[in-house]
Amino acid sequence: GDFPIETDTLVIGAGPGGYVAAIRAAQLGQKVTIVEKGNLGGVCLNVGCIPSKALISASHRYENALESEEFGIKTEKVSLDFSKLQEWKGSVVKKLTSGVEGLLKGNKVEIVKGEAYFVDDHNIRVMDEKSAQTYTFKNAIIATGSHPIELPTFKFSDRVLDSTGALNLKERPGKLVVIGGGYVGTELGTAYANLGTEVTILEGADDILSGFEKQMTSIVKKGLKKKNVDVVTKAMAKGVEETKDGVKVTYEAGGKEETVEADYVLVTVGRKPNTSELGLEQVGVKLNDRGLIEVDKQCRTSVNNIYAIGDIVPGLPLAHKASYEGKIAAEAISGQPSEVDYIGMPAVVFSEPELATVGYTEQQAKDEGIDIKAAKFPFAANGRALSLNSTDGFMKLITRKEDGLVIGAQIAGTNASDVISELGLAIEAGMTAEDIAMTIHAHPTLGEITMEAAEVALGTPIHIM
Ligand code: FAD
Numbered sequence: 001g002d003f004p005i006e007t008d009t010l011v012i013g014a015g016p017g018g019y020v021a022a023i024r025a026a027q028l029g030q031k032v033t034i035v036e037k038g039n040l041g042g043v044c045l046n047v048g049c050i051p052s053k054a055l056i057s058a059s060h061r062y063e064n065a066l067e068s069e070e071f072g073i074k075t076e077k078v079s080l081d082f083s084k085l086q087e088w089k090g091s092v093v094k095k096l097t098s099g100v101e102g103l104l105k106g107n108k109v110e111i112v113k114g115e116a117y118f119v120d121d122h123n124i125r126v127m128d129e130k131s132a133q134t135y136t137f138k139n140a141i142i143a144t145g146s147h148p149i150e151l152p153t154f155k156f157s158d159r160v161l162d163s164t165g166a167l168n169l170k171e172r173p174g175k176l177v178v179i180g181g182g183y184v185g186t187e188l189g190t191a192y193a194n195l196g197t198e199v200t201i202l203e204g205a206d207d208i209l210s211g212f213e214k215q216m217t218s219i220v221k222k223g224l225k226k227k228n229v230d231v232v233t234k235a236m237a238k239g240v241e242e243t244k245d246g247v248k249v250t251y252e253a254g255g256k257e258e259t260v261e262a263d264y265v266l267v268t269v270g271r272k273p274n275t276s277e278l279g280l281e282q283v284g285v286k287l288n289d290r291g292l293i294e295v296d297k298q299c300r301t302s303v304n305n306i307y308a309i310g311d312i313v314p315g316l317p318l319a320h321k322a323s324y325e326g327k328i329a330a331e332a333i334s335g336q337p338s339e340v341d342y343i344g345m346p347a348v349v350f351s352e353p354e355l356a357t358v359g360y361t362e363q364q365a366k367d368e369g370i371d372i373k374a375a376k377f378p379f380a381a382n383g384r385a386l387s388l389n390s391t392d393g394f395m396k397l398i399t400r401k402e403d404g405l406v407i408g409a410q411i412a413g414t415n416a417s418d419v420i421s422e423l424g425l426a427i428e429a430g431m432t433a434e435d436i437a438m439t440i441h442a443h444p445t446l447g448e449i450t451m452e453a454a455e456v457a458l459g460t461p462i463h464i465m
Pocket of ligand 1: 012013014015016017018035036037038039040041042043044045047048049050052114115116117143144145146163164184274277278309310311312317318319320321322350
């Protein structure tokens, strides 16, 4: 219809940023409308975090089943029904996305299907196949996320895949080339390698998983090698030729041009913010030179009543960051003094073993001239890690020398993704190494590694010399 519908807070995009912002705004008494052109849950729930982790955990099961003789377990015949695996993965996604729908409705958030663009700073237009509707808002939160970058020489197709394509394959590839050894490429490469695919990872830089320390990535590379994954660094992907039933990928490494044949090539070289089709210029929302929306500490854009969160604003493009910013923006709109502080924000790679980091690294502390102590404790000295048969890796606890304040931690090791939470809490709460060392940790658990690393910082570890 032509009559504008009025709302307090209008959220564009229902990913982990948008849906969380909508719920928090509703909890704070705002009348909330959320517009989504695709599926509730955004990239994370539909084609990102959740299905990738489901694929990874299913692939572990398969690999474990094949490799349990050491434990006295004989598996006579292990086989893979890939479409059944995909069906299960789909059911996990469905449970979560319908859960989000239930939560939005339960919080009386109005869900609108369609594509939104700004008419001015108080009106958006939503289009679906049949109609258009204007919504008038007091405040808006932009949470439109990002999409995979397409390389000009690797146009996406049935054989040249983005992450979504690689997650939704109908068959297990015999051979897969992955361009880009970031976390998405490493995680999906690992998952398919576990399922028996021959995997080659081509990385342009001199190491995979940029942003993580060499001591950590070398452990992941060792794990990939064990799975026969071929990791080629300093490899510049040049182009792809599609054959009848596969691809030929050419790349340059060590001054030589090489060709590798595969069933599919996954191109995962980064993501681009979805900011170009929103009519932002109409309202004067400022972008930086990378097309990201500039925001202040309350996630407010250059336009007073318009906020932006998640992958479309600067910072690490991660789901928990989007959700965190969503809460801050909703609270700011309600007049609360909430501001973002990323010091306790973790980043995780679901590789084998997993990598996790929070707060300062040794290098970052040095760069800022902070006098620190870096205390290391190996997984191999932890009973739980031994009983899990996962002893590769270490924790590094970064404390401030003058007072023992915990300012960072890095973990390479099994379940690092869960272990890191305690360190984030310690940083948030302003705890010292002594506080952690004095906390009783259940035995035998991986959490004891945190306690022992704190003891190392104090100079009194029990389980290493
Ligand atoms: P999105 O999740 O991208 O959601 C934006 C939504 O806005 C979409 O649903 C889109 O349809 C909608 N939209 C866009 N434009 C409009 C419009 N004009 N009108 C209406 N709707 C619109 N992060 C982690 O933290 N942990 C992980 O393990 C992890 N794994 C990942 C694995 C993969 C393979 C990928 C691709 C990503 C992964 N991520 C992970 C990143 C994570 O998915 C993103 O950081 C997160 O989804 C960003 O949330 P968002 O709310 O900003 O945007």
